[in-house]
Amino acid sequence: MNHSRPRQQSRHRPPPLPEPRGELSEAVTGLLRRPGPRSIPSPAGCSPYGDDLQLALYVLYELHYQGFQGVPDALEWDGGLLACRGAIEERFLGALLRDVPVDGTDTARRALDELQVEPADGSGGVSHFLRDEGSLDHLREYAALRSLYHLKEADPHAWVLPRLYGRAKAAMVAVEFDEFGAGRADEIHAQLFADLMADLGLDTAYGRYVDEAPAEVLATVNLMSLFGLHRARRAALVGHFAAVEVTSSPASRRLAEALRRVGAGPAAVRFYAEHVEADAVHEQVVRHEVVGGLLEDEPHLEADVVFGIRATVHLEDRLATRLLSAWREGGTALRGTRSPNPPW
Numbered sequence: 309m310n311h312s313r314p315r316q317q318s319r320h321r322p323p324p325l326p327e328p329r330g331e332l333s334e335a336v337t338g339l340l341r342r343p344g345p346r347s348i349p350s351p352a353g354c355s356p357y358g359d360d361l362q363l364a365l366y367v368l369y370e371l372h373y374q375g376f377q378g379v380p381d382a383l384e385w386d387g388g389l390l391a392c393r394g395a396i397e398e399r400f401l402g403a404l405l406r407d408v409p410v411d412g413t414d415t416a417r418r419a420l421d422e423l424q425v426e427p428a429d430g431s432g433g434v435s436h437f438l439r440d441e442g443s444l445d446h447l448r449e450y451a452a453l454r455s456l457y458h459l460k461e462a463d464p465h466a467w468v469l470p471r472l473y474g475r476a477k478a479a480m481v482a483v484e485f486d487e488f489g490a491g492r493a494d495e496i497h498a499q500l501f502a503d504l505m506a507d508l509g510l511d512t513a514y515g516r517y518v519d520e521a522p523a524e525v526l527a528t529v530n531l532m533s534l535f536g537l538h539r540a541r542r543a544a545l546v547g548h549f550a551a552v553e554v555t556s557s558p559a560s561r562r563l564a565e566a567l568r569r570v571g572a573g574p575a576a577v578r579f580y581a582e583h584v585e586a587d588a589v590h591e592q593v594v595r596h597e598v599v600g601g602l603l604e605d606e607p608h609l610e611a612d613v614v615f616g617i618r619a620t621v622h623l624e625d626r627l628a629t630r631l632l633s634a635w636r637e638g639g640t641a642l643r644g645t646r647s648p649n650p651p652w
Contacts, residue, residue: 322375323328323377323514325337325367325376326519330358330359330361332351332364333351334365335362336367336368339388340379343455350395356399356400356404357523357527359522359643361400361448361523362527363526365393366529368393373463374514397534404615405615408615410615414610416603416613419597420550420595425546437632437635438450439562439563444572447572449642453522455512456525457529457532458498459502460498462497464533464545465545467533468535468536468549472542472546474605475597475605476600479577479601486590496580497582501579504579507572507573507574508572508587519644524629524630535616541616542609543609543612544612544613544615545616546598546613547614547616548616548619548620549598550594550598550613550616551617556591557583557584557585614649
């Protein structure tokens with residue numbers, strides 16, 4: 309086993325609670341700091357995609373992952389917090405169902421094929437920008453924001469394993485096995501991303517950049533937990549996973565090229581270079597075995613798979629708009645940072 313790389317120690321200690329961003333997130337974090345009878349405001353007045361609601365939901369979901377410093381583990385299953393989370397989820401999910409309509413003619417195959425079509429006008433997304441004109445600071449910013457997911461990469465998708473069977477379960481386990489290092493701790497993808505962050509001079513502590521992450525980032529992470537923690541949404545989580553795997557290989561190739569162009573170190577390049585080949589294989593397994601197996605057994609779930617795919621695209625498009633708008637204006641997409649050169 310290779311012990312030459314720095315080991316990710318961040319998961320050994322929970323992160324601190326983030327700073328609240330409004331009345332709802334303040335009530336949630338306050339209750340976690342000082343448990344006891346307390347009124348939590350309704351999320352009905354919050355923007356479903358806004359900072360306050362998304363941070364409150366992120367905090368409540370993290371109780372099922374790493375938790376927070378000073379927060380008792382028993383609060384993971386506190387009835388009042390679960391009721392609060394359910395109301396917030398209903399607000400978020402309601403917006404997604406409104407904004408991502410799925411009709412009876414949509415198929416999972418068509419929805420996945422659409423993800424592989426490049427824009428006819430040659431315009432591109434975040435990975436195109438970073439490859440063609442992104443600076444080292446842009447790449448640091450991107451890695452810091454994506455760390456909210458990548459430092460727990462594949463964990464949200466593991467929730468679906470007990471809810472699948474047959475071909476879909478076997479194939480999903482095979483892909484997750486690769487994501488979790490194929491039996492090697494130093495090859496776990498979350499560890500590889502920590503190595504990337506260290507190579508770029510970023511803090512690798514789990515949850516370190518939550519306060520800098522805008523709502524658009526939080527929403528992409530929350531979506532996985534929303535689907536993963538509800539058995540009724542298992543097909544949507546499969547759709548989300550399929551969308552990620554289908555788009556990962558070409559985007560990872562562009563990001564590896566971007567990192568080489570700005571002179572990043574080998575550990576930074578390796579994370580994305582590793583995903584180019586691995587995810588090209590995963591795409592076929594997910595398409596034909598995970599999605600195919602699920603729909604062979606439960607064909608009535610096809611609309612849910614499509615919803616998972618399109619909800620993923622919807623939130624990723626919102627994030628891309630946020631990032632590209634800030635970068636093309638010479639600014640930063642980080643919250644609370646006025647300078648494009650934040651103190652890493």
